[in-house]
Amino acid sequence: MSDTPTDAAVTPADTARVEKEAANGRRAEPGGLSQLLRSAAGHNLGLVVALALLALVGVVSGGERFASVDNVMTILRLAAVIGVVSIGMTFVITGGGIDLSVGALVALASVWCTTLSTQAMANDIHWIFIVTTAVLVGAGAGLINGLLIAYGGVVPFIATLAMMASARGLAEIISARKTQIVSVPDFTAAFSRDILGISVLIWIFVIVAVTGWVLLNRTTFGRRTLAIGGNPEASRLAGINVRRHTVLLYVLLGLCCGIAAVMLVSRTTTGSATHGGGYELDAIAAVVIGGTLLTGGRGTIVGTVFGVLIFTTLTNVFVINNLSISAQVFTKGLIIVAAVLLQQRFARRPGS
Numbered sequence: 487m488s489d490t491p492t493d494a495a496v497t498p499a500d501t502a503r504v505e506k507e508a509a510n511g512r513r514a515e516p517g518g519l520s521q522l523l524r525s526a527a528g529h530n531l532g533l534v535v536a537l538a539l540l541a542l543v544g545v546v547s548g549g550e551r552f553a554s555v556d557n558v559m560t561i562l563r564l565a566a567v568i569g570v571v572s573i574g575m576t577f578v579i580t581g582g583g584i585d586l587s588v589g590a591l592v593a594l595a596s597v598w599c600t601t602l603s604t605q606a607m608a609n610d611i612h613w614i615f616i617v618t619t620a621v622l623v624g625a626g627a628g629l630i631n632g633l634l635i636a637y638g639g640v641v642p643f644i645a646t647l648a649m650m651a652s653a654r655g656l657a658e659i660i661s662a663r664k665t666q667i668v669s670v671p672d673f674t675a676a677f678s679r680d681i682l683g684i685s686v687l688i689w690i691f692v693i694v695a696v697t698g699w700v701l702l703n704r705t706t707f708g709r710r711t712l713a714i715g716g717n718p719e720a721s722r723l724a725g726i727n728v729r730r731h732t733v734l735l736y737v738l739l740g741l742c743c744g745i746a747a748v749m750l751v752s753r754t755t756t757g758s759a760t761h762g763g764g765y766e767l768d769a770i771a772a773v774v775i776g777g778t779l780l781t782g783g784r785g786t787i788v789g790t791v792f793g794v795l796i797f798t799t800l801t802n803v804f805v806i807n808n809l810s811i812s813a814q815v816f817t818k819g820l821i822i823v824a825a826v827l828l829q830q831r832f833a834r835r836p837g838s
Contacts, residue, residue, distance in 0.1 A: 536796055537799065564801070565794050568772070568794060569691045571588050571742055580779075583782070587627070587649035587653055590649065590653035592765060593653065593762045594623060595747035599757065600666040616668075624747060627743070632737055658759040660759075661757065711735065714728055714731055715785070747762075772793035797821075804817075
């Protein structure tokens, strides 16, 4: 199917109209509590309340162990890595897609950027070579995903599932199933320091989140992402190159996976095929609970950030109270189901 309109002349005004309608998402509704709950502000307020209640549980059950500054910084550092992946996932899901390969892409990028040859070049040239390698590997894998989905006609679930298996397998082959130790002192020093008392990893997450918010809410790229997620056929008829834009969305997510791999490598000083395990679940969970529709057409970066903080804090509370990983995963599953059910309930209401 062609990406350019063939049965009608399309003007820039038509394109702007479709993008604006998709960005608005819903028609104006009567005022009241129902409208507030469905609004972005109401949803974000609910997330703030949920995070506050979770923090209260942590203080009551963990006391000083939870409330200490060191523990708060630990939560933020853990949130930073999966948070960067979740920002990219927000764009893909908003555009009507899904990606199950993000954890494997983080693992592949971490392994590729810590091979002996890569580290040798980083020592000889500059530590930025490690960062460049990881970012290019992530973006390249995202490009393959995008091409398979947009031009190959492969369903996103299947294409990214195949990439998940392939990327993880390739990471194991490259590393020979061994953990690769980072021996580039300048690289480790650059990412282990603090700026204004806050870890560089947290600052990277902040920069990525702010950039993502601007890109989604203040640019043509963001409006087109919302339009394609809401109605890809109408977007095509309005002159948007749906296929090309879909490829760019997956490249963007792959880029975020590459950045997350650098952050993970700097934090653990290792590259491993086991890195990124469960990231696909955590990223999708954070995006969904943040308010982004799984069906596409509506996305929120602020909500995703709160979603990441909620799940990271939840994990921290579980760890402090010596609760099992199985209980953590079970609880996350319940939260995801509850978030989706609430989305569906509000979507079925009149005026939505």
